[in-house]
Amino acid sequence: MPLKYPNLNATKIERPKPRASDQEAGITCASCHLTPDGKVRGPYGSDAPHATVKDESIKTSVACAFCHSEGERVVGKQTQTFLEWREDFYQAGLGTEQCQDCHMPRTTRKLAENFDVPERVSGRHLWTGGHSFQRISSALTLAIVQTEEWKRPLEFHVTNVGAGHSVPTGSNRRAVYLTAEIVDSKGQVVATKDWMFAPWYGDRPDDRAFLEADKIHEHVFAATQADMQGPHETIIRAGEQRVLGWTPEITEGRYTVRARLIYDLNRYNDREFKEDQREIAYGELELVVASRKTNSR
Numbered sequence: 001m002p003l004k005y006p007n008l009n010a011t012k013i014e015r016p017k018p019r020a021s022d023q024e025a026g027i028t029c030a031s032c033h034l035t036p037d038g039k040v041r042g043p044y045g046s047d048a049p050h051a052t053v054k055d056e057s058i059k060t061s062v063a064c065a066f067c068h069s070e071g072e073r074v075v076g077k078q079t080q081t082f083l084e085w086r087e088d089f090y091q092a093g094l095g096t097e098q099c100q101d102c103h104m105p106r107t108t109r110k111l112a113e114n115f116d117v118p119e120r121v122s123g124r125h126l127w128t129g130g131h132s133f134q135r136i137s138s139a140l141t142l143a144i145v146q147t148e149e150w151k152r153p154l155e156f157h158v159t160n161v162g163a164g165h166s167v168p169t170g171s172n173r174r175a176v177y178l179t180a181e182i183v184d185s186k187g188q189v190v191a192t193k194d195w196m197f198a199p200w201y202g203d204r205p206d207d208r209a210f211l212e213a214d215k216i217h218e219h220v221f222a223a224t225q226a227d228m229q230g231p232h233e234t235i236i237r238a239g240e241q242r243v244l245g246w247t248p249e250i251t252e253g254r255y256t257v258r259a260r261l262i263y264d265l266n267r268y269n270d271r272e273f274k275e276d277q278r279e280i281a282y283g284e285l286e287l288v289v290a291s292r293k294t295n296s297r
């Protein structure tokens with residue numbers, strides 16, 4: 001259905017009106033380009049066989065708001081992308097990029113015509129997201145820190161440097177895992193640990209305590225599968241550096257710490273199913289655990 005763009009500062013983003021159930025569903029050109037008065041909007045306002053209207057706000061985040069946010073902002077919840085961008089990124093002063101600047105990279109090209117017209121600058125209709133390795137691997141950085149020399153406590157710093165919103169954003173199915181392992185000098189893995197960052201399904205953290213209440217939830221299946229996984233790390237907000245501490249149970253010696261960030265398109269299928277997982281960052285640290293400095297290095 002045609003959409004009127006919301007106000008940039010609207011507190012609540014309404015759900016877009018779907019077409020009648022017997023009509024074609026899904027996203028088409030009209031979903032983004034058709035105005036409520038039946039014209040086709042674009043940044044240029046070209047001559048075309050249909051009525052066109054020049055609307056520069058199509059180059060801004062309001063053009064994406066309706067379908068990429070729902071309701072009012074709840075930090076940590078799923079489907080908040082536009083509100084995350086507005087509050088944590090744009091208004092916070094982290095950047096001025098709009099959704100299109102990252103997700104519809106502009107190139108010089110002919111637009112939709114296949115006859116002879118001058119080339120113009122326009123955003124490519126790619127929408128690189130969770131299925132784009134290039135996009136997801138630009139989101140986070142990972143650093144490993146031994147907080148005190150010769151001692152066991154470690155810190156993992158996961159920083160959102162590349163997304164204009166939380167990571168992972170959007171559907172509660174998405175997850176990022178941080179896995180860490182300690183390898184001894186013989187190459188044996190002697191300790192492991194992992195964390196999961198994911199959007200909450202609802203207005204509160206996912207929690208097994210709600211499994212009984214979920215039986216009468218409006219969406220029983222979706223609410224149950226989220227709560228079944230139980231508590232996890234919240235999504236990493238734009239510009240946030242998340243610090244995760246771990247003190248592995250290891251004796252004195254020389255080790256290598258290896259850490260990985262893995263993006264998973266669907267956290268509800270088996271963790272062993274790797275087809276929808278991609279490693280997006282890797283880090284290593286040489287670790288020496290000793291009671292005195294003199295016998296090491």
Ligand code: HEC
Nearest residue numbers: 028029032042043044045046058059063100111112122123
């Ligand atoms: C998800 C939203 C979305 C969908 C779906 C979409 N577009 Fe676009 N389109 C945009 C945005 C946003 C821009 C402006 C890009 C920019 O910032 O440069 C644009 C720009 C254009 C332009 C340049 C407009 C001008 O004024 O010259 C053309 C032509 C175009 N789209 C055609 C299409 C066609 C044809 C389809 C369907 C096959 C389509 N679009 C589907 C969002 C969309």
Ligand code: HEC
Nearest residue numbers: 027031032063064066067099100103127128129130131132
């Ligand atoms: C009319 C609704 C609608 C509008 C408007 C819209 N989107 Fe989407 N977008 C969707 C839906 C629905 C999906 C999920 C498609 C799927 O999972 O099959 C999606 C998916 C995406 C994805 C993820 C693709 C992937 O890899 O899974 C990106 C990135 C994205 N949109 C960006 C944008 C940007 C940027 C804009 C504004 C220019 C925009 N969208 C406007 C409905 C919309």
Ligand code: HEC
Nearest residue numbers: 064068082085097099102129130139163164167168169170
């Ligand atoms: C500074 C660059 C940047 C800006 C601005 C930005 N994004 Fe993203 N976006 C990313 C990165 C990096 C990812 C991959 C990490 C993730 O999924 O959170 C991503 C992922 C996504 C996804 C993929 C979710 C999925 O499940 O596949 C959607 C949808 C999306 N962005 C929509 C938007 C919308 C809508 C806006 C504007 C309100 C926006 N983005 C602004 C960089 C950006």
